[in-house]
Each structure stands twice: as C-alpha cells, then as structure tokens.
Amino acid sequence: MAETGSLPVHIGIIMDGNGRWARQRGLRRSAGHRAGIRAIRQAMSAADEAGVHCLTLYAFSTENWSRPRYEVATLMRLFEETLQEEVDELHQNGVRIRVIGRRAQLSARLRRLVADAEARTAGNLKGQLTVAINYGGRAEIVDAVRSLAGSGVDLAALDEPTLEGALYTAGLPDPDLIIRTAGEMRTSNFLIWQAAYAELYVTQTLWPDFGAADLRAALAEYAARVRRFGGIVEGR
Ligand code: IPE
C-alpha cells in the first residue's frame, strides 16, 4: 500500500498568485492572468516530459464570482480564447480534455467550446487535462448526491464508490499530489473528496513564474514522501 520514490499518476494544481505577480510589476490583475495562461503551457510540457500525463488545473472556483465584475469577465474571456487556441494542439498530442464545475453559469460560448473540446478529444488516451471552471468541491458533492437521488438510488444505502462514480471526476484516478503556488496552505475547496490522501506541496513561487524547475522540485519532494494511507510503514 505505502510507496516511496514514485511518480504521481495524477497531479492537481491550485494555480494561485496571478494577482500578486501583477501587483509586484505595477500591472493590472488581468495581466497576471494572461501570464498565468503562459505558465500552464510550461507546466503541462514539464509534466509530460517527467512522465506525468494526468493534470487537473484549478482555474476558477465557485467563490471566485465574488471578484470585481471586470476581473471575472477577463478570466472568462481568457478561458474562451485559450480553449479555442489550444484544442488543436492538445488533440494532436493525444490529450483528452475535460472541464469540471457547474456549467450553467458559464457563457453560452464557453459552454459550446467546452462541449466541442470534450467531444473532439474524448477518445484520446495519451494524456488527460481536466480544467476546473466554476468548480467547488462542496458543490460537486451536492451535485453528485442530487444526481443520484434523481436517478432513484437509495440514498440510505449510499456507499463511497457510488458517490465517487457520480462526482464530476468519475473515471479519473484520485490526485496523488496537489501543488499550490503562492504560499497559501489551504485547499480553497479544490478536489476536497478526491484529495483525501493526496500529498500537498506548497511553493512560494507565484503561478505565472512556475516553470519546469518548480515542477521537478515538487516531484522530487513527492518521491521522498512516505504515503501511509492510515497504515504502518516499517522503519519510517
Ligand atoms: C489565481 O490567482 C487565479 C484565480 C484564482 C482565478 P489570483 O487572482 O487568486 O492571485 P492572487 O491570489 O490575488 O495573487
């Protein structure tokens, strides 16, 4: 059960610090978000080179709607632009794209781009990129229970595999490693069910500055961790 020296199969990333990165440079927060998109490309290729082919990126939380309207609009526009620009290449590289979160509040355009990207890449097996947009772990659990209730499952007999199968992430392995940039030591409602036994790695690096060396540092620390899953590991 316990393992060391290994590579995570699935990494979740809480991409935080875009605003601080911009403020340090006297730029608007939107410039930080644009720089954050560039960092995504770096992180994806570094992960791929290291042999990690399953990534989940936290892009917008259910709580992020409380930000100024202008900032929310900028982020949504960036998601639309990025999806449109990147899908071809991701598809060529055999990456399956999925978006998790409550879709109803997204623009019709973004919903269409997401549905197209998911449909086009559904058969890809080389990598999995999941982007959490209007995602909240609590909302996800509520949505899962609602959908089970709606499909007639006996909730009094609910068990963990059944609930898991109704989460947005059904079919994805649980994340082994959660990376958070910009220093905050909290999950901010990201994959709260799935990350129950994930290793947490927090770096002070702000997301737009996160590069291949930062990813390798996270992987090195992960490899040195002892995962016990509640059990006992002799000698450790
Ligand atoms: C992360 O950067 C991006 C999103 C949450 C959308 P922030 O915008 O939270 O940056 P800080 O935390 O203000 O520096």
Ligand code: IPE
């Ligand atoms: C978490 O960052 C959400 C995303 C990275 C999308 P926040 O900046 O929203 O988190 P808090 O507010 O510091 O907890």
Ligand code: MG
């Ligand atoms: Mg933040």
